[in-house]
Amino acid sequence: MIHQYINNGYYIVMDVNSGSVHSGDPVFYEAVKVLAEEAKIPDMEKPGMLPETAVDLVKERLSGVYPAAEIGEALEEIQALIDMEQLFTEDIYKEYVADFKKRKTVVKALCLHIAHDCNLACRYCFAEEGEYHGRRALMSYEVGKKALDFLIANSGNREHLEVDFFGGEPLMNWDVVKRLVEYGRSREEACHKKFRFTLTTNGVLLNDEIMEFCNKEMSNVVLSLDGRREVNDHMRPFRNGKGSYELIVPKFQEFAKRRGDKDYFVRGTFTNKNLDFGEDVLHYAALGFKKMSMEPVVAEPGEDYAIREEDLPRILKEYDRLAAEYVKRHKEGRGFTFFHFMIDLKQGPCVAKRLSGCGSGTEYLAVTPWGDLYPCHQFVGKEEFLLGNVDTGVTNTAIRDEFKLCNVYAKEKCRDCFARFYCSGGCAANSYNFHGSITDAYDIGCQMQKKRIECAVMIKAALED
Helix, strand or coil, X not given: CEEEEEECCEEEEEECCCCEEEEECHHHHHHHHHHHHCCCHHHCCCCCCCCHHHHHHHHHHHECCECHHHHHHHHHHHHHHHHCCCCCCCCCHHHHHHHHHHCCCCCCEEEEECEECCCECCCXXXXXXXXXXXXXXXXXXXXXXXXXXXXXXXXXXXXXEEEEEECCCHHHHHHHHHHHHHHHHHHHHHHCCEEEEEEEECCCCCCHHHHHHHHHHEEEEEEECCCCHHHHHHHCEECCXXXXXXXXXXXXXXXXXXXXXXXXXXXXXXXXXXCCXXXXXXXXXXXXXXXXXXXXXXXXXXXXXXXXXXHHHHHHHHHHHHHHHHHHHHHCCCCCEEHHXXXXXXXXXXXXXXXXXXCECCCEEEECCCCEEECCXXXXXXXXXCCEECCCEECCHHHHHHHHCCCCCCCCCCCCCCCHHHHCCCCHHHHHHHHCCCCCCCHHHHHHHHHHHHXXXXXXXXXXX
């Protein structure tokens, strides 16, 4: 399968099945296009040597537009890439997926809902101010301890385990967070495990003691901020309506300064109120942050801040604009990291990851304050997805097995999509919320994801140029 596009002056050819990406000149680009669309090379059982009829067709279509010598060189380059299995390659994963469905999975990560409570009242919060369609609650140390024991017991031979402290606002239950980290560390050596702890916070309660502990124990910390003051304060106010920007930003700046080389991300959410979200990303950079993310809001169409299909042209153009600025700043030596422009074209994730994504419902589970298990944080509160409890383990094996079968070949919209091995089929929760099925896809999200992948690949080409 071939995907081609032009972005910021770069002619990109992606061989989807092999993961190979080629940035060529217009002659190479157009020759591949003729072979893919008119000569139907991908439909051959195995391309091998380009048929003379295909070669003649390229020469016929491009003659008069490009010199014959350049057309010949492009064809030679294409043949060399075919020989190296980097162009017009077969899809080997279709065969693998049968075994993939039968594989034994282990739990490798937990999202601990350490606090179903929050000190902000963000307008778009899917957790309903931290309550998750239920009651306010803080996880006890005893429940958290059982969750870590459950993770250890169900992780098989896997050595590296991840625990995300999530909310609501985790810092509202900070003492339990600290105790659980200490407990996890105490079990590492005897159980031959290593914990990777992460934390997501709105920063309201951030102080020197918390910063010091996080910089020692947390592998990554996500700092929630929506960008410019007016954008953030409109969507992320306190419950009295006052904005949070003025309190939070100095704390985040100090934390990022102390963080050193350890991972952190300033993470925002954009809505239809700030479709120029690239300005919010650049505002992060102006504040001194080096690692950032800006996610599109996912909301019911009736919400006044929801992203709608008519917003897509402007959003896609904004990603292109941000990508061009991203390249410019990196070449000037003042670059930053933007999560959605991070892409590994050399090795990439393992096959299972490419086919199934985050592993929600099987390898990755969410734990409520009272110990209930759900496929991920976005399913918490939906009782039809209750998997079990930290006391009993996973008892709803039917739901677990449904998630186990969730992969890019189980999704009709993904099978012939060039992005399938990069997004791994997208978010199951978004699919369910919009279509009532975890094997569908959130269409607006797909369009944005495809554009982000195209931008990320272009950036790679531009920075290696």
